[in-house]
Amino acid sequence: MDMTGEYRIAAARDVVWAALNDAEVLKACIPGCQELEKTSDTEMTALVVLKIGPVKAKFKGAVELVNINAPEGYTIQGEGTGGIAGYAKGSADVALAADGDETVLTFTANANVGGKIAQLGSRLIDSTAKKLANKFFDNFHKHLSNEGPEET
Amino acid sequence: MSTGIGARVKRKEDKRFTTGKGKYTDDIRNDNQAYAAFVRSTHAHANIKGIDASAALAMDGVIEVLDGHQLTGDGIGNIICGWAVTSKDGSPMNMGAWSALATSKARYVGDAIAVVIAETQAQARIAAEAVVVDYEELPAIAHVMKAMAEDAPNIHENAPGNLIYDWELGDEALADAGLASATHITTLDLTNNRLSPNPMEPRVAIATYDDAEEHYTLHTTSQNPHVARLLLSAFYQVAPENKLRVIAPDVGGGFGAKIYVYPEEITCLWASMRTNRSIKWTSDRSEAFLTDAHGRDHVTTAKMGFDDNHKIVGFKVDTVANLGAYMSLFSSSVPTYLYATLLSGQYNIQNLHCNVRTYYTNTVPVDAYRGAGRPEATYVMERMMETAARELDMDPAELRRINFIQTFPHQTPMLMAYDAGDFPKILEMAQDAADIAGFAARKTEAAGRGKLRGIGYSTFIEACGLAPSQAAGSLGAGVGLWESAEVRVNPVGSIEILTGSHSHGQGHETTFAQIVADRFDIPIESVSIVHGDTDKVQFGMGTYGSRSAPVGMSAVVKAMDKVEAKVKKIAAHTLEAAEEDIVIEGGQVKVAGTDKAMGWHEVGLAAYIAHNLPEGMEPGLKETAFFDPVNFSFPSGAFICEVEVDPDTGVTEIIKFTAADDFGTIINPMIVEGQVHGGVTQGIGQALLEQVVYDDDGQLLTGSYMDYTMPRAADIPFFDVSHHETPSPNNPLGVKGCGEAGAIGSPPAVINAITDAIGNNNLAMPATPQAVWRAIQATKSVAAE
Numbered sequence: 011m012d013m014t015g016e017y018r019i020a021a022a023r024d025v026v027w028a029a030l031n032d033a034e035v036l037k038a039c040i041p042g043c044q045e046l047e048k049t050s051d052t053e054m055t056a057l058v059v060l061k062i063g064p065v066k067a068k069f070k071g072a073v074e075l076v077n078i079n080a081p082e083g084y085t086i087q088g089e090g091t092g093g094i095a096g097y098a099k100g101s102a103d104v105a106l107a108a109d110g111d112e113t114v115l116t117f118t119a120n121a122n123v124g125g126k127i128a129q130l131g132s133r134l135i136d137s138t139a140k141k142l143a144n145k146f147f148d149n150f151h152k153h154l155s156n157e158g159p160e161e162t
Numbered sequence: 163m164s165t166g167i168g169a170r171v172k173r174k175e176d177k178r179f180t181t182g183k184g185k186y187t188d189d190i191r192n193d194n195q196a197y198a199a200f201v202r203s204t205h206a207h208a209n210i211k212g213i214d215a216s217a218a219l220a221m222d223g224v225i226e227v228l229d230g231h232q233l234t235g236d237g238i239g240n241i242i243c244g245w246a247v248t249s250k251d252g253s254p255m256n257m258g259a260w261s262a263l264a265t266s267k268a269r270y271v272g273d274a275i276a277v278v279i280a281e282t283q284a285q286a287r288i289a290a291e292a293v294v295v296d297y298e299e300l301p302a303i304a305h306v307m308k309a310m311a312e313d314a315p316n317i318h319e320n321a322p323g324n325l326i327y328d329w330e331l332g333d334e335a336l337a338d339a340g341l342a343s344a345t346h347i348t349t350l351d352l353t354n355n356r357l358s359p360n361p362m363e364p365r366v367a368i369a370t371y372d373d374a375e376e377h378y379t380l381h382t383t384s385q386n387p388h389v390a391r392l393l394l395s396a397f398y399q400v401a402p403e404n405k406l407r408v409i410a411p412d413v414g415g416g417f418g419a420k421i422y423v424y425p426e427e428i429t430c431l432w433a434s435m436r437t438n439r440s441i442k443w444t445s446d447r448s449e450a451f452l453t454d455a456h457g458r459d460h461v462t463t464a465k466m467g468f469d470d471n472h473k474i475v476g477f478k479v480d481t482v483a484n485l486g487a488y489m490s491l492f493s494s495s496v497p498t499y500l501y502a503t504l505l506s507g508q509y510n511i512q513n514l515h516c517n518v519r520t521y522y523t524n525t526v527p528v529d530a531y532r533g534a535g536r537p538e539a540t541y542v543m544e545r546m547m548e549t550a551a552r553e554l555d556m557d558p559a560e561l562r563r564i565n566f567i568q569t570f571p572h573q574t575p576m577l578m579a580y581d582a583g584d585f586p587k588i589l590e591m592a593q594d595a596a597d598i599a600g601f602a603a604r605k606t607e608a609a610g611r612g613k614l615r616g617i618g619y620s621t622f623i624e625a626c627g628l629a630p631s632q633a634a635g636s637l638g639a640g641v642g643l644w645e646s647a648e649v650r651v652n653p654v655g656s657i658e659i660l661t662g663s664h665s666h667g668q669g670h671e672t673t674f675a676q677i678v679a680d681r682f683d684i685p686i687e688s689v690s691i692v693h694g695d696t697d698k699v700q701f702g703m704g705t706y707g708s709r710s711a712p713v714g715m716s717a718v719v720k721a722m723d724k725v726e727a728k729v730k731k732i733a734a735h736t737l738e739a740a741e742e743d744i745v746i747e748g749g750q751v752k753v754a755g756t757d758k759a760m761g762w763h764e765v766g767l768a769a770y771i772a773h774n775l776p777e778g779m780e781p782g783l784k785e786t787a788f789f790d791p792v793n794f795s796f797p798s799g800a801f802i803c804e805v806e807v808d809p810d811t812g813v814t815e816i817i818k819f820t821a822a823d824d825f826g827t828i829i830n831p832m833i834v835e836g837q838v839h840g841g842v843t844q845g846i847g848q849a850l851l852e853q854v855v856y857d858d859d860g861q862l863l864t865g866s867y868m869d870y871t872m873p874r875a876a877d878i879p880f881f882d883v884s885h886h887e888t889p890s891p892n893n894p895l896g897v898k899g900c901g902e903a904g905a906i907g908s909p910p911a912v913i914n915a916i917t918d919a920i921g922n923n924n925l926a927m928p929a930t931p932q933a934v935w936r937a938i939q940a941t942k943s944v945a946a947e
Binding site: 063064091093094096097122123124125126128129130132133 | 204205206271287290291292448451452855857859861862863864865866868869
């Protein structure tokens with residue numbers, strides 16, 4: 011399924027763009043993210059705890075930034091395996107538009123799961139994915155709203 | 163109280179089943195036992211680039227991790243489909259290679275890739291999680307209508323376009339001409355929903371290799387242990403038959419899913435030899451959903467033409483069937499010889515044609531499930547008849563009656579020669595029992611309560627008692643389909659029956675004993691049934707296709723004929739009478755019309771002591787017979803379902819289900835009724851509740867009972883079951899088989915009733931409350947326009 015959303019962030023587009031490329035910021039904002047380490051400018055490894063329905067598992071995987079078009083947007087994509095729980099993967103196209111001092115962030119995200127997590131939690135995947143996507147951008151929005159003024 | 167044929171004898175086996183004393187495969191614990199856990203593909207379609215077992219091998223209790231390259235390297239053969247179906251252009255079916263452990267490619271979610279052997283089940287399962295498989299994901303096909311697309315990914319190299327075969331039966335030109343002459347044509351598009359069989363006991367295997375004897379023993383949940391041994395020996399190259407014993411002890415339901423030899427049994431046997439340990443594998447329910455062969459999954463378009471007298475003048479059926487990722491043992495025969503052959507139903511149809519294309523998809527293999535092909539045929543036929551009756555504004559019973567076959571034997575244009583039946587009679591019985599006359603008043607009364615009441619028919623026929631070996635062979639079957647029996651009269655007169663039929667819920671220990679008690683007029687307690695062990699029973703083709711009574715019992719009867727002849731010879735010799743004057747009754751062997759008699763047990767003793775036998779007679783009293791039927795048997799039935807639908811919620815309540823069946827001679831009415839109850843319940847499950855769902859990537863979404871709905875007591879009404887016996891002329895008992903009828907006949911009766919209630923014929927199975935509610939809304943919006 012595709013999920014879409016829009017956030018108005020009280021920070022300049024360059025600031026928002028920098029945060030979107032900051033592994034520490036991403037780690038703080040990705041729900042359940044326990045580890046996120048940069049392996050190159052555009053690649054990271056991640057450890058994320060996910061709970062979908064009755065299945066709770068640690069997903070180890072990779073996060074990659076592609077289609078980079080600074081500072082207008084990129085695609086962030088991730089893929090992880092959770093052992094017997096199966097795998098989860100997703101991506102989000104993120105676009106930033108400057109609007110005066112503020113930035114309008116829009117995203118289109120999708121998620122796929124496989125293995126046991128699909129067999130047991132399928133009814134909950136759409137709602138969980140939506141919740142996780144919104145939580146990420148919510149966190150991101152809050153993060154910038156709190157810290158933004160100090161950085162400028 | 164009589165214990166013979168026709169008596170309601172309580173099931174002998176139920177004492178142990180109801181007191182927890184049953185001995186199932188998982189109850190067996192061997193010395194030196196280790197446990198297997200399988201590493202299964204989480205992708206529906208992926209190349210396997212590598213397997214890293216190093217972390218798993220280092221874990222506590224892990225003995226070995228084995229993969230498909232090692233398995234094929236040891237010469238273990240591919241899993242086969244045993245029924246060759248030829249395409250209409252003469253080309254053979256495209257059977258793709260199926261290794262018990264996938265080597266280069268995984269083709270469905272759940273495909274076994276490696277096996278972990280460890281000291282405990284928990285250790286094996288935890289270590290299986292630590293085996294890292296490097297996948298290269300490939301695009302997958304989950305739905306059969308997408309398998310035929312031009313840009314569809316290819317699942318097996320030797321099956322271009324994923325086509326397995328394109329097959330036909332009947333005369334297309336005749337069917338076309340018939341339809342061209344019709345004054346009314348009914349067209350239907352139907353989907354037969356995909357089901358998971360769900361026997362109560364999951365599959366289990368314990369393989370034990372004895373390196374001193376180079377001998378294997380496999381305890382397994384099989385419906386046909388001898389067929390399993392044959393396959394494991396002749397095709398999978400595990401061991402020669404004399405070095406392999408297969409035992410299927412108490413088995414808790416099969417429904418078809420336990421006919422086949424699966425990758426797990428093969429792998430456990432091989433791993434037992436590799437590790438010199440007894441290897442046990444117990445499926446959990448999740449693995450059952452992922453690996454037990456599924457059933458049904460057809461997409462069909464059908465056209466039926468009628469003349470001015472409402473007689474059927476042409477019938478054309480085009481079906482696409484999903485066989486899953488690999489061809490399972492009988493998979494090819496289910497949508498062909500067990501399906502198209504029954505598309506004449508109970509009706510006299512001369513111009514008939516059916517085309518069937520089967521495809522691979524990235525889903526669990528699909529094979530025979532209770533009814534196997536015949537429920538699909540009945541669904542097409544009986545949805546068609548009801549729909550046509552509505553379009554013609556006719557009583558659906560009357561349209562059926564006009565077209566019923568009246569005389570027997572009847573040769574259909576679809577290979578089958580129906581043996582015996584009385585279709586008008588069983589329809590009338592069902593109508594009386596269902597109180598059709600009172601339906602209009604009940605409908606009005608229900609309307610007063612805001613409920614939509616509807617009634618639906620299904621008059622069906624099935625072919626049981628698989629089958630004449632020669633006929634099956636000419637249609638492509640890889641094996642003969644006879645059955646064997648041994649009747650062993652002990653020196654004290656008690657009897658053991660060794661049968662190749664296998665009981666996994668059918669009550670053979672009771673019904674097989676009944677026919678022996680009936681024949682020799684001895685107490686049923688004196689008769690025991692031995693089955694399910696290749697070291698004890700001579701051979702057998704097993705239990706499926708409602709064949710145990712028509713074929714398995716017939717073999718027992720043939721062996722009893724031989725016993726009786728010998729008994730009479732011994733008695734005539736001892737009592738100094740003529741053989742033809744000897745009768746067996748009341749536990750005695752008598753000279754008719756005199757008081758000269760021997761006890762039954764005295765004859766047994768005489769045979770074994772052998773002090774005074776007729777000249778040239780061998781001692782002992784034990785006879786073996788093989789029975790190969792001359793034809794299928796053809797049970798038929800008339801089912802009527804009455805429902806009430808709540809238009810606000812779409813919830814369907816089955817108010818009454820009436821089943822009038824013709825099973826030929828009935829051995830035990832109580833057991834037959836139980837089979838009908840169970841079969842109809844599974845059919846109601848298909849009609850209202852059950853559906854295997856895959857997402858577009860081939861991920862199984864119904865992997866537990868949270869998402870796959872089995873019928874529960876509250877979904878099921880009380881049944882009205884009655885019988886009319888027209889004995890089959892094709893076997894000595896006149897029996898026809900009753901195991902599948904309920905599941906075959908009931909789905910269309912339920913859907914016909916709901917569509918009658920809601921006034922919208924466009925309703926697919928399962929008719930969940932949401933589906934029914936939507937259909938009601940669609941009717942309303944049409945009415946509003």
